[in-house]
Amino acid sequence: MSITFNYFIGFSFIYILMAWAIYLPYRVKDLHFLTVATMAVTAYFSGVAAVNWGWPFYLVLISGILLGALISYIISFVIGDVPTFTVVIVGITFIFITKTVIENTDYLGGTMGFFAIPAVDNILLIMTGITLVISYFLYMIDNSQLGRAASVIFADKKMAYSLGIKPKRIGRLFQTISGGIAGSAGVLYAYFTGSLFPDFFSFHLVGTLMTIVFIGGYSTMWGIIFSALILGGVPILLPSAVSSWKNLIYGVLLVSVILIKPDGLITKKFLWKIKNKIKGM
Amino acid sequence: MEIVLAQIVNGFSLGSIYVLLVTGFNLMLLVARIIQFAYPQFVVLSMYASWAVLESTNNIFLAALAAIISSIILNLLSEPIFRRINNRENVDINASFVASMGLSMIIVEIMSHSINNGFPVSFPDYWGGKNLFSFGYINLGRGEFYALTGGIILVAIFFYLLYHTHYGRVFRAIAESRKTAKQVGLAVLKSSILSYLVAGILGGIIAILFSMLLGSASPWLGESVALKVLAVSITAGLGNLKGGLYVGLSLGILESLAVGFLAGSWANVIAFVLMLIVVLTKPEGLFGAAIE
Numbered sequence: 367m368s369i370t371f372n373y374f375i376g377f378s379f380i381y382i383l384m385a386w387a388i389y390l391p392y393r394v395k396d397l398h399f400l401t402v403a404t405m406a407v408t409a410y411f412s413g414v415a416a417v418n419w420g421w422p423f424y425l426v427l428i429s430g431i432l433l434g435a436l437i438s439y440i441i442s443f444v445i446g447d448v449p450t451f452t453v454v455i456v457g458i459t460f461i462f463i464t465k466t467v468i469e470n471t472d473y474l475g476g477t478m479g480f481f482a483i484p485a486v487d488n489i490l491l492i493m494t495g496i497t498l499v500i501s502y503f504l505y506m507i508d509n510s511q512l513g514r515a516a517s518v519i520f521a522d523k524k525m526a527y528s529l530g531i532k533p534k535r536i537g538r539l540f541q542t543i544s545g546g547i548a549g550s551a552g553v554l555y556a557y558f559t560g561s562l563f564p565d566f567f568s569f570h571l572v573g574t575l576m577t578i579v580f581i582g583g584y585s586t587m588w589g590i591i592f593s594a595l596i597l598g599g600v601p602i603l604l605p606s607a608v609s610s611w612k613n614l615i616y617g618v619l620l621v622s623v624i625l626i627k628p629d630g631l632i633t634k635k636f637l638w639k640i641k642n643k644i645k646g647m
Numbered sequence: 648m649e650i651v652l653a654q655i656v657n658g659f660s661l662g663s664i665y666v667l668l669v670t671g672f673n674l675m676l677l678v679a680r681i682i683q684f685a686y687p688q689f690v691v692l693s694m695y696a697s698w699a700v701l702e703s704t705n706n707i708f709l710a711a712l713a714a715i716i717s718s719i720i721l722n723l724l725s726e727p728i729f730r731r732i733n734n735r736e737n738v739d740i741n742a743s744f745v746a747s748m749g750l751s752m753i754i755v756e757i758m759s760h761s762i763n764n765g766f767p768v769s770f771p772d773y774w775g776g777k778n779l780f781s782f783g784y785i786n787l788g789r790g791e792f793y794a795l796t797g798g799i800i801l802v803a804i805f806f807y808l809l810y811h812t813h814y815g816r817v818f819r820a821i822a823e824s825r826k827t828a829k830q831v832g833l834a835v836l837k838s839s840i841l842s843y844l845v846a847g848i849l850g851g852i853i854a855i856l857f858s859m860l861l862g863s864a865s866p867w868l869g870e871s872v873a874l875k876v877l878a879v880s881i882t883a884g885l886g887n888l889k890g891g892l893y894v895g896l897s898l899g900i901l902e903s904l905a906v907g908f909l910a911g912s913w914a915n916v917i918a919f920v921l922m923l924i925v926v927l928t929k930p931e932g933l934f935g936a937a938i939e
Contacts, residue, residue, distance in 0.1 A: 397741065448930035450741060451682065455881045458874055459923045466916045569870060573752050580745055614756035620749030624742050625731055 372490065374599045376558045379493040381598030383551040384571075385578040385590040386504060387544045392584050393508075393516040394537045395450055395523075399457025399572050400441060401548035403464040404434045406567035408552030410468060413480045413562055423486045427553050434549020435542050442541040447534035461569065468564040480562040493554055500547055504587045507543075512536065570613070574598065577616040581623050583630025586637055593631070649784040654907040655900055660791040660860055662899020663798020667853045668876045669883070669891035670805055671846045676886045677822035677937060678842035681729045681743035684873055685750035686850065689725075691869035692754055693718040693854035698768045698864065707774065714858075715851030722847035725750060726840055751873065758866035767865035775859025790859035797856045801849070802892065809888070814841065822886070822937060871915075882922045884932025894933065898922070 384405060391398035408430040415421040415429065441460075445453050469477050486492065507513050519526040519533045526533055556562060574597070582593030597616065601609040623630060668687055675683045696717035697710040704710070728750075732742045759765040770776070775790030809815035817838050821828045829835050858864060879898055883890030898918055905914035925933055 395741070397744075444927045445930070449885070449936070451744075451877070451881055451885060452926055452930045454744075455878050455926055456923065459878065459919045459926075462874070462919050463916055463923075466912045469912060470910070569874070573748060576745060576748060611756065611760065613752050614760075617749045617752030617756065620752070621728065621746050624746040624749065625728060628732075628735070628739075628742055 370603060374602045375490055376493060377602055378595050378599035379490075379497050380551050380555050380558070381575070381578055381594040382497060382591055383500065383547055383554070385575050385582070385594055385598075386500060386587060387547040387551065388575050388579050389584060389587060389590055390504065390507070390544045390547070391453075391537065391540045392579065393513070394519040394533060394540060396445075396453045396537055396541065397450055397457070398438075398453060398541055398544055400438060400453075400460050400541075401457070401544055402567055402571050402575070403457065403460035404437050404545050404548040405552040405555065406461070406464045406468065406564070407437060408434050408549040409556040409562055409567070410474050410480060412553045412556035413483050414474070416483050416557070417480075423557065426557075427550065430553035431546045431549040434552065435546035438545025438548075439538070439542040442538040446538035446541065458569070458572070461567065461572070465564050465567055468567075475562070477564065479564075481560070483556050483560045483562070485560060486557050489554070489558055493558070496550055496554065500550070501587065503543075508587060512539075516540070573613065573616060577620050580630055581619055583632040583636075585629055585634045586632060588637065589630050589632030650907055651904070653783075653785040654903045656785060656787060656795075657791060657906075658900030658903030659896070660794040660798075660899070661903055662896035663794050663802075664853060664857050664860060665875065665879060665895035665899050666802055666892050667798055667849060667856070668872065669879045669895045670802065670888060671849045671853070672876050672880055673886050673888050673891050673937075674818070674842055674849075675846050676880070677888075678818050679726075679729060679839045680733055680740065680825065680938075682740055682747060682877075683725075683729075683846075684744055684747040684877065685725070685754065686722075686747075686846065687872040687876055688751045688754040688869035689718055689721040689847075690850045690854045690857065691864055691866075691872070692721060692758065693851055694858045694864040694868075695758060695762055695768060697854060697858060698770060699762075701771060701774065705771075710774070711855050714854040715848060718851035718854055719844060719847035722843045722850060723840075726843045730836075730839070751869070755866050755870060762866075765866065767863050769863045770858050774862070776862050790856075790862060794856045794860040797852065801852060805849070806888075814838070818842065875918075878919065878922045878926075882925050882932055884934040884936040886937030887932060887934045888937070890932060890934030894922075 384401065387401040387405075388398060411433055412426045412430055415426045416423070421429075441456065445456050468474050474480055515526070515531045516536055518529060518531055519536060523533055578590060578593045578597050581597065582589030582591070597612075597619075601612045668690065672683060672686050675681055675686065693714040697714035700713040701707070701710040725747075728746060729743055732739075732746060735742075762768070775788065775793060777789045778786055779789050779792050780787040809818060817828075817833050820831075820833055821835055821838055825835060861868075875898065879894045880886070880891060883894040901921065902914055902918045905917040909917065
């Protein structure tokens with residue numbers, strides 16, 4: 367496989383994981399941008415653990431997932447059931463703070479970046495495995511009582527309370543799981559690229575992930591795979607003269623989808639139709 | 648002590664700009680029911696418009712006019728997008744936020760690719776760079792003076808219009824309850840469009856004052872300002888106009904004081920950390936949210 371194609375596959379996996387980390391809390395209408403800060407923390411944690419402390423990959427991976435989940439769990443005590451835009455601003459603030467701390471910490475390489483994270487054999491295979499495990503986990507959540515309760519919260523929070531559903535508890539659970547997913551994405555990103563730069567973990571990444579989630583469709587987890595491949599992966603294959611305009615294309619697509627197909631391209635209804643067609647064949 | 652005083656003076660100027668931006672942002676939130684995240688980007692693009700006119704004509708009146716007209720056009724052009732979102736059966740305010748994020752991405756990309764080869768633009772000295780008053784460490788530039796006085800005057804006019812005129816009362820009634828406003832026969836759609844016009848005029852004047860204060864503009868300026876405006880609005884209480892006034896001014900002063908004593912990037916962090924503490928302890932904002 368060529369290096370470019372490797373990057374296409376690797377980044378697609380990272381975008382899929384990160385978009386799922388945003389998708390899950392959005393099941394209860396939380397725009398949980400804290401995931402980007404969590405990804406940054408776990409990516410740098412991986413770098414330090416691998417380079418400075420000499421930890422083996424799997425130990426770093428498990429620790430990264432736990433660290434991501436722990437960060438989100440702690441913050442979720444406060445933002446488990448607050449208005450959507452409070453969650454948004456908490457996430458953005460954490461991104462800003464994390465980025466500034468990294469930029470001003472020499473131990474983490476500052477603005478120059480953190481390098482020489484050792485390569486791991488079969489990293490793409492490991493990424494595939496982790497993505498499959500997480501997809502199964504999300505599928506189980508989506509098709510469980512928990513997933514149905516989340517759909518009620520999304521549609522009508524007051525109704526959810528009336529039905530005895532606990533939005534705060536579900537919100538906190540989803541935020542914690544989302545932190546774990548972002549943690550895994552951070553570790554994989556660090557090992558896959560071998561170097562880290564604070565600029566990657568900025569508001570631009572939030573924009574890209576939002577585009578992936580909203581264009582793919584936020585009502586099911588499957589649309590994200592399709593949109594992450596197209597919007598996250600394909601720009602890597604394009605010449606730089608074209609890919610440098612990707613944010614403009616993202617912006618136009620985002621506005622168009624919100625206007626024309628606000629639920630995204632792949633919705634639950636769309637999947638049911640396909641399912642019925644296949645059954646009817 | 649003189650340094651502290653100097654930074655407080657700077658802080659008032661910067662705070663006035665934040666207050667104006669938050670006021671425009673809150674106006675659209677209350678009347679048009681949108682989270683207009685791209686509003687500060689419109690302001691920055693209007694700063695670019697005035698820079699372009701200054702570069703080609705050296706005429707400050709034409710440059711100021713260009714800023715106001717471009718801001719009005721940008722705001723009015725965005726109106727049909729948000730109206731379509733708000734006309735849906737189940738109005739979702741998140742959708743307006745996502746759409747405005749898309750608009751914001753488009754504007755940043757246009758500025759960073761097509762204007763001045765993506766490099767930041769500098770405004771000439773006669774635009775706002777001259778020093779008006781010096782006393783020890785305290786220097787009051789023309790830009791700071793205009794930002795401060797312009798900010799105070801504009802906010803005073805805005806609040807007067809809002810509380811003492813017919814349209815101001817209509818705006819507040821719609822903000823209170825859109826449904827009831829419709830039932831009693833108030834022109835909700837017309838007022839909503841009018842709010843874009845008012846926000847556009849306000850944005851144009853902010854662009855003039857902000858460019859005088861900073862002396863430069865860059866494609867990424869709007870992004871950081873947009874985050875601050877959103878943070879101020881949420882810290883004050885989403886849609887709370889008076890709260891936005893106090894928190895916006897406090898942010899300006901705090902940021903300026905931090906700049907005086909800390910390295911550049913840490914100054915912004917201090918302000919964000921304090922706002923974070925407020926938001927985490929009082930999620931509905933210091934002064935209470937005006938909308939749910």
